[in-house]
Amino acid sequence: MDLKIKNKVALITASSSGLGKAVALRLSKEGAKVMICSRSEKNILKAKTEIEAKTQGIVRAFITDVTDDNQVSEMINIIVNEFGGIDILICNAGGPPSGRAIDFKVNDYRKAVELNLISTINLSYKVLDFMKKQKWGRIINITSVSAKQPIENLIxxxxxxxxxxxxxxxxxxxxxSYGITVNSVCPGFTKTQRVENIAKAFVESGQGTQEDFYNNLEATVPMKRIGTTDEFAQTVGFLASEGAGYITGVALQIDGGWVKGLF
Ligand SMILES: NC(=O)c1ccc[n+]([C@@H]2O[C@H](COP(=O)([O-])OP(=O)(O)OC[C@H]3O[C@@H](n4cnc5c(N)ncnc54)[C@H](OP(=O)(O)O)[C@@H]3O)[C@@H](O)[C@H]2O)c1
Known part of the structure; x- marks a missing residue:
């Protein structure tokens, strides 16, 4: 299926690994000019090299922390000057620490809100003028199933x-009315470095083997397996496509059926 996004400029934040990188690869395969960023120069340059090798597309890498407004502004200004604007914005960031209410103080919530909510608002505000002028835009936020069905130790x-x-x-x-769609995706368990690190910590804390860890996770998913980054990226790619122009305001879980609610 042709997503019809060839030569569109796509900014995917937090994209040196995992879900963000998979989306960047997917959009690059479709001919979009992809702008990727993360906090670590080494990580983001490695991702740029990998994506370029696979797609021969235009990939521009930025060392940007999405919680730092100066860095975000600088990145956006460079993209607008070099490429004319941003057509597709994929808002992603790292996840906040796990724990229950008793584990945190108010300041921990401030940091989490800065990381996952304010960064999304900030990025969206920075691209909207351009999208409004050209009467076309796609904003897609990477969240989590936890936004639909709270997870006990992820307050x-x-x-x-x-x-x-x-x-x-x-x-x-x-x-x-400006032809801009704004949607969110809610990943369930998806095999990325983050999940592999959690598996490693599980083994190191003596709770069981790596196999036990994955078996425990998979038992909670109706499909009895965890998702792949490619499945995730295919869905996000569709939401970014020309053909998805009448889908807006949805929060779509990509979770093998994990969320139990109707909406
Ligand atoms: N994988 C899952 O099963 C799953 C499920 C539900 C929700 N999620 C959420 O989806 C998001 C991506 O998860 P993932 O599994 O792809 O994680 P991952 O493999 O650990 O990748 C996280 C990416 O975010 C970058 N990053 C972290 N903090 C950043 C910041 N402040 N500014 C810019 N870049 C930042 C990291 O690069 P640097 O370290 O180089 O900055 C890395 O590229 C997270 O918010 C996670 O909580 C994941």
């Missing part, structure tokens, strides 16, 4: 990501 994620869904839904109706 920071549950809190900040629910805010993203509220912001995106509100914004979607306010910019829809």
């Amino acid at each position: 920071l994620s549950n809190t900040a990501r629910a805010g993203v869904l509220g912001f995106a839904k509100s914004l979607s109706s306010q910019v829809a």
Whole structure:
């Protein structure tokens, strides 16, 4: 299926690994000019080299922390000067620490909200003028199933990501007449470095083997397996496509059926 995004400029934040990198690769395969960023120069340059080798596309890498407004502004200015604007924005960031209410103080929530919610709002505001002028745009937020069905030991994620869904839904109706769609995706367990690190910590803490870890996770998923980054990226790619132009304001879980609710 041709996504019809050839030569569109796509900014995918937090994209040196995992879900962000998989989306950048997918959009690059479709001929988009992809702008990727993360905090580590080494990580982001490695991702740039990998994507370029696979697609021979235009890939521009930035060392940008999405919680640092100066760095974000500088990145956006460079992209606008060099490429004319941003057509597709994929808002992603790292996840906040895991834990329950008893584990955190108010300041921990501030940091989580900065990381996952404010970064999304900030990036969206910075691209909207351009998208409005050209009467076309795609904004897609990478959140988590925790935004739809809170996870017991992820109170920071549950809190900040629910805010993203509220912001995106509100914004979607306010910019829809400009041809801009605003959607969120809610990944369930998906095999990335982050999940592999959690598996490693599980083994090191003596709770069981790596196999036990994955068996435990998979038992909670109706499909009895965890997702792949490619499946995730295929879905995000579709939401970024020309053909998805009448889909806006949705929060779509990509989770093998993990979320139990109707919406
Ligand atoms: N994988 C899953 O099963 C799953 C499920 C639900 C939700 N999620 C969420 O989806 C997001 C991506 O997860 P993932 O599994 O792809 O994680 P990952 O493999 O650890 O990748 C995280 C990426 O974010 C970058 N990053 C982290 N903090 C950043 C910041 N402040 N500014 C810019 N870049 C930043 C990292 O690069 P640097 O270290 O170089 O900055 C890396 O490229 C996270 O928010 C995670 O909580 C994941």
